[in-house]
Amino acid sequence: MTGTLYLLPVPLGDEVLPEAVLSPQALSVMRQLKEFVVENEKAARQVLKRAAIETPQAELVLHHMGKHIAETDMRHYLHTAKNGGEMGLLSDAGCPGVADPGAVIVRMAHEAGIKVVPLTGPSSLLLALMASGMNGQQFMFHGYLPIDQSERRNELRRLEADIQRRGTTHLFIETPFRNQKFLQELLQTLHHSTRLCVACDITLPTEWIRSCTVAEWKKLPAVDLQKRPAVFVIGK
Numbered sequence: 001m002t003g004t005l006y007l008l009p010v011p012l013g014d015e016v017l018p019e020a021v022l023s024p025q026a027l028s029v030m031r032q033l034k035e036f037v038v039e040n041e042k043a044a045r046q047v048l049k050r051a052a053i054e055t056p057q058a059e060l061v062l063h064h065m066g067k068h069i070a071e072t073d074m075r076h077y078l079h080t081a082k083n084g085g086e087m088g089l090l091s092d093a094g095c096p097g098v099a100d101p102g103a104v105i106v107r108m109a110h111e112a113g114i115k116v117v118p119l120t121g122p123s124s125l126l127l128a129l130m131a132s133g134m135n136g137q138q139f140m141f142h143g144y145l146p147i148d149q150s151e152r153r154n155e156l157r158r159l160e161a162d163i164q165r166r167g168t169t170h171l172f173i174e175t176p177f178r179n180q181k182f183l184q185e186l187l188q189t190l191h192h193s194t195r196l197c198v199a200c201d202i203t204l205p206t207e208w209i210r211s212c213t214v215a216e217w218k219k220l221p222a223v224d225l226q227k228r229p230a231v232f233v234i235g236k
Contacts, residue, residue, distance in 0.1 A: 003081040005109040006033065007096045008088045009121020010047045012229070013204045018051040021203055026119035027051060029088070035061040036088040037077050037105050044090045065101055074105065081114045093229075095123045099141060099173075124231050125171055128199035131209045132169065134235035139169040153189050159234060160194055169235035179225035182232070190214045190234065197233035200225055 006029050011021050018027060030048070034055045038044035041062050049057065063077040081087045089096045089105055095118075096102035109116050125141055142159075146152045159170045174182040179200075186196060197211035200223075208223065211233070 001084050002112060002114045003083065003085040003087070004115040004117055005078065005081050005106070006030075006086065006088045007102070007106065007116065007118040008036075008090050009095045009119060009123070010090055010093060012093045012122050012124055012202055014046070014050075015204050015206075018047065021122045022051075023120035026121055029119060033086060033088045034059065035063075035080050035085070036090050037063045037065055037074075037102070038090045039065060039092045039101060043092050047090065065105060067101070071104055071108075075108070077105065078108055078112060078114060081109065082112050093124075095121055098123055099125060099143065122203050124199070124202045124229070127202045128197065128209075128231035128233055129169065129171060131199055132195075132197035132211045132233040132235065134169040134195060134197065134211070134233060135167050136169070138167060139171060139235075142170060142172040144174065145172055149185070152185070156186070156189050156234075160191060163194065163234065163236055167236065169233060171231060171233050173229075173231055176225075176227045176229055179228065179230050183223075183225055186232065186234075187214055187217055192218075193236075195235050197235075198223075198225065198230055199233070200228050200230040202229075202231070 008026055008030050009022060011018055030051050031053045036044060041064050044062060045057060065074055089102050091100045091102055097106050106116055129136055129139055145155050162168050190196065192215035194214050196214055196217055200208045
């Protein structure tokens with residue numbers, strides 16, 4: 001008999017206590033588990049400590065799934081769950097498997113017949129979409145747009161055409177230290193009637209969300225997005 005892999009969301013920043021954004025069920029499960037697959041061991045230990053887990057840190061078993069770990073090297077991570085035990089999957093921030101490398105572990109769990117249980121918590125993408133006021137019936141997340149400026153602008157124009165043709169809402173992110181420059185490029189490239197939402201520091205005390213047309217954005221005072229995690233949304 002195989003066991004269970006719990007997909008455990010975590011807060012989107014250290015400034016927020018787990019109790020403020022995680023469901024009671026997610027906290028209860030997290031506090032009882034002893035073995036986890038994690039994106040970053042140091043970050044995971046901090047989250048688990050703040051969640052007041054019952055297992056001492058020295059007794060925790062953490063399997064690292066960083067960028068440079070091959071899938072073949074992660075096959076043994078789910079050994080406990082394959083043999084009837086319970087394990088957790090932790091992202092660095094937000095929900096495992098959503099814009100997150102944890103998806104590969106979830107796929108492995110399904111292939112092994114392990115029960116997969118997603119639990120409730122914050123997703124910056126869904127929260128940004130909710131706050132944007134744009135079409136939530138048809139949307140697409142693109143991750144990072146092309147680095148090359150010409151290619152990026154061509155992609156933005158392609159997405160705008162899709163907005164006009166099908167009404168799709170498009171979401172993307174940028175490396176936080178490039179956010180300021182990226183916002184300016186969006187305002188220079190997008191049509192004045194396109195709606196743009198910037199959701200910054202979601203769920204944190206410094207949360208800042210603005211959604212309006214590009215024309216209206218250009219009339220607003222400058223906002224400091226530098227080194228602050230943000231989700232960008234365009235639509236109509």
